[in-house]
Amino acid sequence: AAKGVGNNMFRCYDSYMDENAHRRFVMENGMRRALENGDFLLYYQPKVNLVTGEITAMEALVRWDHAELGIIAPSDFIPLAEETGLIIPLGEWVLRQACAQNKWWQDQGHFRLRVAVNLSGYQLQQAEFLEVVRRALADTGLDPQYLELEITETVVMQNPDFTVRLLDQLCEMGIHISIDDFGTGYSSLSHLKRFSVNTLKMDKSFVKGVAENGPDAAIATAIISMGRSLNLSVIAEGVETEGQLEFLKKTECDEVQGFLFSKPIPPEEVLRFMKGRGAHDKGRAE
Ligand code: C2E
Ligand code: MG
Numbered sequence: 143a144a145k146g147v148g149n150n151m152f153r154c155y156d157s158y159m160d161e162n163a164h165r166r167f168v169m170e171n172g173m174r175r176a177l178e179n180g181d182f183l184l185y186y187q188p189k190v191n192l193v194t195g196e197i198t199a200m201e202a203l204v205r206w207d208h209a210e211l212g213i214i215a216p217s218d219f220i221p222l223a224e225e226t227g228l229i230i231p232l233g234e235w236v237l238r239q240a241c242a243q244n245k246w247w248q249d250q251g252h253f254r255l256r257v258a259v260n261l262s263g264y265q266l267q268q269a270e271f272l273e274v275v276r277r278a279l280a281d282t283g284l285d286p287q288y289l290e291l292e293i294t295e296t297v298v299m300q301n302p303d304f305t306v307r308l309l310d311q312l313c314e315m316g317i318h319i320s321i322d323d324f325g326t327g328y329s330s331l332s333h334l335k336r337f338s339v340n341t342l343k344m345d346k347s348f349v350k351g352v353a354e355n356g357p358d359a360a361i362a363t364a365i366i367s368m369g370r371s372l373n374l375s376v377i378a379e380g381v382e383t384e385g386q387l388e389f390l391k392k393t394e395c396d397e398v399q400g401f402l403f404s405k406p407i408p409p410e411e412v413l414r415f416m417k418g419r420g421a422h423d424k425g426r427a428e
């Protein structure tokens with residue numbers, strides 16, 4: 143597009159390179175530098191058992207701590223990370239950081255819970271993916287039973303034969319597997335029963351309307367009962383209100399996660415959250 147020379151060239155270039163392409167260029171380079179400089183962070187959001195009221199796991203959710211823009215949410219950079227391939231080193235960093243943080247919490251005597259890591263489909267497709275997971279566990283010393291991997295339903299169903307084998311191997315390692323955003327993809331039940339998974343994580347779009355006794359309530363009820371028939375635990379994400387919680391208890395959903403209990407918080411706040419959980423918090427899930 144740049145066909146002029148000298149000063150003219152720049153003007154020409156600018157007008158042809160649209161804002162979007164420029165933004166992507168800046169973002170991609172920014173992400174590369176952020177990886178090198180350690181500007182990514184993990185926030186953690188607890189998962190709560192609805193029967194005992196206990197915290198069962200902490201989900202790691204990545205953030206970009208940008209010098210000028212502040213904290214950037216994953217929806218603003220994960221898609222570009224996937225397009226550019228940066229999701230591979232970023233995803234490995236997330237996995238290792240989450241394992242290391244969890245091992246630290248355990249070694250310091252704070253708590254012994256699973257840490258849940260979100261995976262991109264691109265990570266699963268890597269030939270050395272299992273090796274990456276094994277290395278993260280071995281290098282950090284985290285026992286595999288304290289690692290959970292969240293894989294979205296869409297990714298799981300993309301190539302079912304491939305996923306069946308991969309999930310079998312992860313399961314054999316003793317890792318907990320959850321199908322994230324469940325209900326938004328196109329699960330074929332015949333495939334679902336072949337997967338070695340432990341948990342269905344019901345998408346928050348259904349949780350939103352459960353208290354209104356409409357279609358969301360019907361879908362949520364169906365997912366919870368299907369989970370029970372398949373011997374899978376069911377967790378509801380995005381629980382924000384007491385009304386939603388009431389419904390989920392009544393329909394015997396196993397676990398919940400959402401702003402009602404805690405937003406995703408940095409590691410220092412996780413310690414405060416866990417210490418501050420008294421009889422009151424425990425009591426309300428019973
Ligand atoms: P997700 O794994 O389904 O995570 C749930 C999202 O819902 C999180 O957004 C969380 O902050 C938000 N959330 C939690 N409770 C509530 C609630 O009560 N109400 C509402 N409205 N929202 C709630 P977040 O942290 O912005 O992450 C968005 C998505 O980005 C995640 O969806 C996940 O797909 C992806 N993501 C986050 N971290 C990673 C990562 O390390 N690797 C990969 N590949 N993807 C990630
Ligand atoms: Mg998730």
Ligand code: MG
Binds near residue numbers: 322323343345379
């Ligand atoms: Mg989810």
Ligand code: MG
Binds near residue numbers: 323345346
């Ligand atoms: Mg989601």
